[in-house]
Amino acid sequence: MSARFRRGAIGASALGLVPVLALTACSSDDGGASGGGDQVRMLVNITDNLTQAKWDELVAPFEEETGVDVKVEGPSGQSVAETFPTLLAAGTAPDVIQSIFPTEDTAPEILDLSDQDWAQDTPMADLYSTDGTINVVGVGMQAQSLLYYNKELFEQAGVAEPPTTWEEMDAALQALEDEGVKKPIGFASEWATGVQVQEIWHPQQNVTTPGWQQAVAGGTSTLGDQFQPVFEHVADWIDAGYTTADDVATDSGTQEANFIAGDVGIYPMGSWFTTTLAASPPDFEVGIFAPPVDDAADHPGPMGATMAFPYMVWNGTQAKDAATQLVEYLVTDEDAIAAQAAMDNFNREGLDTSANPYAGQVQELLDAAPSLVVPGNQTVGDFALPVAGFNEKFTEVAQGLWQGTAPADAAGQLTAWYDAEAAG
Amino acid sequence: MLGRRGARGRGLMTVPAALIYVGLMVVPVGYAVYYSFTEYNGIPSQTPQWVGLENYTRIFTDPTGDMHSSLWVTGIIAVVGAFGVNVIALGLALLLRRTTPFTAFARAVMFYPHVLSALIVGFLWQAILGPQGAVNNLLTGSGRSALPFLSDPGWALATMIAVIVWAQLGVQLVLYLAGLQAVPADLQEAATLDGAGKAQVFQHVTWPALAPTVTVTIVTSVLSLLKVYEVVLGLTNGGPGDATQTWAYEILAVSFANNKVGLACAQAVLLIVVAGILSFTIIALRKRAEEGAEALS
Numbered sequence: 214m215s216a217r218f219r220r221g222a223i224g225a226s227a228l229g230l231v232p233v234l235a236l237t238a239c240s241s242d243d244g245g246a247s248g249g250g251d252q253v254r255m256l257v258n259i260t261d262n263l264t265q266a267k268w269d270e271l272v273a274p275f276e277e278e279t280g281v282d283v284k285v286e287g288p289s290g291q292s293v294a295e296t297f298p299t300l301l302a303a304g305t306a307p308d309v310i311q312s313i314f315p316t317e318d319t320a321p322e323i324l325d326l327s328d329q330d331w332a333q334d335t336p337m338a339d340l341y342s343t344d345g346t347i348n349v350v351g352v353g354m355q356a357q358s359l360l361y362y363n364k365e366l367f368e369q370a371g372v373a374e375p376p377t378t379w380e381e382m383d384a385a386l387q388a389l390e391d392e393g394v395k396k397p398i399g400f401a402s403e404w405a406t407g408v409q410v411q412e413i414w415h416p417q418q419n420v421t422t423p424g425w426q427q428a429v430a431g432g433t434s435t436l437g438d439q440f441q442p443v444f445e446h447v448a449d450w451i452d453a454g455y456t457t458a459d460d461v462a463t464d465s466g467t468q469e470a471n472f473i474a475g476d477v478g479i480y481p482m483g484s485w486f487t488t489t490l491a492a493s494p495p496d497f498e499v500g501i502f503a504p505p506v507d508d509a510a511d512h513p514g515p516m517g518a519t520m521a522f523p524y525m526v527w528n529g530t531q532a533k534d535a536a537t538q539l540v541e542y543l544v545t546d547e548d549a550i551a552a553q554a555a556m557d558n559f560n561r562e563g564l565d566t567s568a569n570p571y572a573g574q575v576q577e578l579l580d581a582a583p584s585l586v587v588p589g590n591q592t593v594g595d596f597a598l599p600v601a602g603f604n605e606k607f608t609e610v611a612q613g614l615w616q617g618t619a620p621a622d623a624a625g626q627l628t629a630w631y632d633a634e635a636a637g
Numbered sequence: 638m639l640g641r642r643g644a645r646g647r648g649l650m651t652v653p654a655a656l657i658y659v660g661l662m663v664v665p666v667g668y669a670v671y672y673s674f675t676e677y678n679g680i681p682s683q684t685p686q687w688v689g690l691e692n693y694t695r696i697f698t699d700p701t702g703d704m705h706s707s708l709w710v711t712g713i714i715a716v717v718g719a720f721g722v723n724v725i726a727l728g729l730a731l732l733l734r735r736t737t738p739f740t741a742f743a744r745a746v747m748f749y750p751h752v753l754s755a756l757i758v759g760f761l762w763q764a765i766l767g768p769q770g771a772v773n774n775l776l777t778g779s780g781r782s783a784l785p786f787l788s789d790p791g792w793a794l795a796t797m798i799a800v801i802v803w804a805q806l807g808v809q810l811v812l813y814l815a816g817l818q819a820v821p822a823d824l825q826e827a828a829t830l831d832g833a834g835k836a837q838v839f840q841h842v843t844w845p846a847l848a849p850t851v852t853v854t855i856v857t858s859v860l861s862l863l864k865v866y867e868v869v870l871g872l873t874n875g876g877p878g879d880a881t882q883t884w885a886y887e888i889l890a891v892s893f894a895n896n897k898v899g900l901a902c903a904q905a906v907l908l909i910v911v912a913g914i915l916s917f918t919i920i921a922l923r924k925r926a927e928e929g930a931e932a933l934s
Contacts (some may be wrong), residue, residue: 298896302679318678318896353763403874459768461877462788467769601895613878616790626702633700637676 252282253535256297258312259287262488262557271552275542281535306527308536314341314523315348316592316601323348324526329537335544337520340587341594349593350544351520352553353561356484356575357408357588358415358504358517360524365497366394366478377512379417379446382505386455389478397455399477401465407442407608409481411588413504414443416514419586420506423515426589426596429631436598436631437624444620445610451615458615483519487571488558501574503582516582519591521559600634662894668908673903681910685899692903703879704887704904711884714798715862721802722809722858723851727804731839744814748807755804759871761789762800790880793873799879805861807919809854816850817843852923856916863912866890884908 258266265287272283286307288296293312300306301322311363315323326332326347335350362375370388378390389397400409416621418425428434450456460468467480473495480486481504490499503513524540526533554564558572562580566573579585590604591597610618610626618626643852646889673692675685699705729747733740750758766786773783786796820843827840866885869875875882882891884904892901 298679301681304681316896318680319681321682322680401875458785458788458877459783462785462793462873463768464763467767471769601897602891605891605894609876609879609882612876615788615877616880618878629703630703633702636700 227575248526251280251532251535252284253309253530253532253539254284254286254301254307255309255311255539256286256288256293256307258293260557267552267556267622271543271549271556274538274546274548275539276519279538281532281539283539291492306529308527308530308532309539310525310527312523313525314520314591314593315525317597317599318601320348320593321393322528324530324533324537326350326526326537329541331541331545337495337518337585337587340585340596341523341591342518343594343597349520349523349525350540351523352544352550352563353521353559354518354585355521355559355581356516356518356579357412358485358514358582359482359484359575359578360413360504361472361480361482361486361490361504362500362502363472363475363478363495363497364500366392367474367500370394370478375500376505378506379505379508382446383449386450386478387515388452390453390455394478395476396460396471397478398450399472400456400460400467401468402461402463403465404460404481404604404608405465405468406612407604408483408588410440410443410447411448411607412481412483412517413471414440415517415586415588416504416512417442417506419515419584420511426587426591430599430635435628439628440607440627441620441624444614444623447611448614448620461612461615477538484560484572484575485558487569487575488564490571491569493556499571501578503578513578513581513583515584515586517588518579518585519588521561522557540610598631600631602634606630660791668903670906672899673897673906675899677899679898680896688899692900693907695900696903696907703882703891707877707882707884707887710794710882711863711865712882713794714801714883715859715864718798718801718805718862719855719858721798721807725802726806726809726854727813727847727851729810730817733810734814734817744810747810750804751807753804755867756871758800758804759868759873761871762796762803763872766796783787787873788877793877793880797872799867800872801862801865804868805858809858812850812854812857813847816847819850820846848923848927852920855920859915859919860912863908863915912930 216339255268255272257263259265259268265285268285272285275281276283290296290299293310297306297310297313298319301319306322320343327342327345329347332338332347332350336353338347338350341347341349341351362530366389367373367375367385370385370392372385372388376382386397400406422428422434422439424432425439429436429439447456463471468477468480469482469486469489471477473490473493475495475497503516506512506514522543524543526536526540530536530626543553550561550564553559554561558569560566560572560576560579564576566576587594589598589607592601607627610623610630613623613626614620672685674687674689676688676691677683696704730755733747734744753761753774763770767773768783768785768788770786777783785792787793822844824846825838828842833841864885865883866889869881869883869886870890873881876885885908888901888904888908892898892904
């Protein structure tokens with residue numbers, strides 16, 4: 214589901230939020246807590262890949278083994294992110310919530326899973342914990358710092374190897390431009406612009422300032438300082454004509470189709486793009502490489518990644534044990550993990566990627582990365598920026614580069630926004 | 638005695654409607670006003686904290702630099718859009734006021750966009766006017782340069798206003814057609830017999846008779862333009878940059894989406910106040926103009 218839909222849906226649902234809040238304020242405190250001993254309600258994301266039938270199939274072995282009735286519910290609006298706060302406000306939150314992460318606002322409503330031994334060993338649990346407290350667990354990771362490239366165009370342009378440094382990256386883009394490639398590098402509109410600019414910067418950013426979010430939160434760095442260098446790279450590419458203003462008015466679906474059609478040399482995007490590639494394999498060979506860094510000795514740098522299939526348990530559930538057991542089953546049972554991998558792409562050490570060769574390439578990059586790092590829109594854990602709305606603001610500021618905003622001014626806008634938000 | 642009982646009975650019959658109105662309109666708006674003076678995230682674990690005018694101060698000082706630009710965008714949309722939609726709707730109404738098979742068909746066509754969801758309208762025009770949309774494909778296919786309908790900030794705002802005008806035209810057209818039906822035909826005929834030309838008949842007979850309709854259409858169009866949201870989502874999602882972010886977008890896609898319920902409610906309350914002031918001002922101006930005209934006659 215696109216971020217545009219998600220964001221729009223959140224906004225649209227907010228139209229109805231005030232009456233809901235009003236009704237909640239008038240209702241009794243017991244809030245109609247859901248779930249009994251034998252039933253667990255699980256709110257999940259429903260998409261073309263994650264269908265209701267597949268979810269039901271996924272939890273069926275658990276139901277059979279434990280006798281717990283799992284009621285899988287899709288969002289009442291456009292997304293889980295929109296639905297969960299509304300259900301919380303209405304006092305009818307589900308017992309288990311899939312696909313979203315706790316935020317500063319919702320964290321008090323989420324069960325602490327730190328005392329569960331199995332939770333410690335789940336992928337990225339350390340990067341999503343706050344002072345050792347785990348309240349969200351997942352089955353794998355989605356790599357973000359990936360650059361997909363058209364090997365055929367690279368060969369035609371005389372670029373023998375994918376670039377490892379920014380200098381090599383600039384040279385490769387110039388070679389593609391000289392070769393007459395329509396779009397040497399493809400950026401896309403809306404949420405994608407911000408995500409793509411961050412994706413290409415994760416490695417160098419974390420080489421320069423490991424744990425940069427903490428540096429910003431602690432006042433030893435500013436948000437603008439963190440991103441001005443990548444703004445300068447992007448501005449140079451815009452000036453050179455490798456990417457144009459049309460890119461940030463072209464949705465990611467269209468830009469992905471352009472890449473598959475062979476019109477784009479390099480396309481920065483997360484590992485979820487491998488599913489699209491596997492479904493519509495291009496006529497040319499696709500390579501994937503980790504973003505460049507300043508010094509070749511640092512390549513590959515830390516890999517930006519997010520937790521895949523995140524699950525949380527509502528603190529107010531009356532079926533705490535059953536809900537926790539269900540989450541344990543979903544994130545530790547091998548068959549359940551394999552079933553989820555078949556439903557939607559993610560990476561995990563030891564996971565069979567033979568069905569999707571592109572996912573195999575991603576796994577190789579993940580294995581080669583010295584560490585995983587979380588992006589700036591992380592909302593939970595020790596590496597979360599203490600402000601909300603980072604991605605939206607970053608996207609807005611980054612798009613300004615295509616309209617002529619100077620990198621220093623864009624960086625200044627980010628810093629000013631962060632300071633205002635952090636001050637409350 | 639019977640009359641008083643009847644009146645009481647009639648009064649009692651209004652109670653359900655009054656309760657529904659109070660429950661669904663007055664109470665939520667009352668809560669919105671209350672929340673606007675609080676810091677609140679809408680989550681039960683946090684009780685609203687009274688912060689007085691802090692949310693309103695934040696709106697006026699705009700420390701993040703987002704809100705004032707969205708006010709400008711909304712103002713431009715409201716003024717240019719209201720002017721555009723009313724001028725075009727009135728012009729079309731004058732063309733289509735006679736009922737013939739063609740005009741009946743044309744009215745239906747003109748009204749059709751209003752039937753579509755605003756979100757769909759946005760997506761539809763994005764597909765038509767996007768960098769790889771139908772229009773630009775035609776232009777580049779015929780050897781011309783593509784136009785930056787959605788990729789240049791100025792063009793994107795103009796495009797959005799044009800799309801909104803297109804989408805709202807139908808309702809205003811119907812209102813103007815209804816208004817034109819109420820213009821006394823004998824007055825127009827008398828004016829024509831007295832030698833008045835078409836322009837003079839319109840200026841001295843039709844236009845004054847249409848005045849109440851014009852007031853209604855201007856007020857309704859301004860009000861709907863002040864809260865434009867879905868078209869923004871579908872067409873530009875506020876971009877490029879913040880070029881098309883409206884006030885309603887700030888409320889719904891930024892403040893509410895980030896659980897800033899208190900701030901969002903303050904923004905919504907200000908929107909209600911501004912809409913109210915504008916509506917009453919337009920109505921008052923209209924009334925004064927009518928009174929002036931009566932005094933002259």
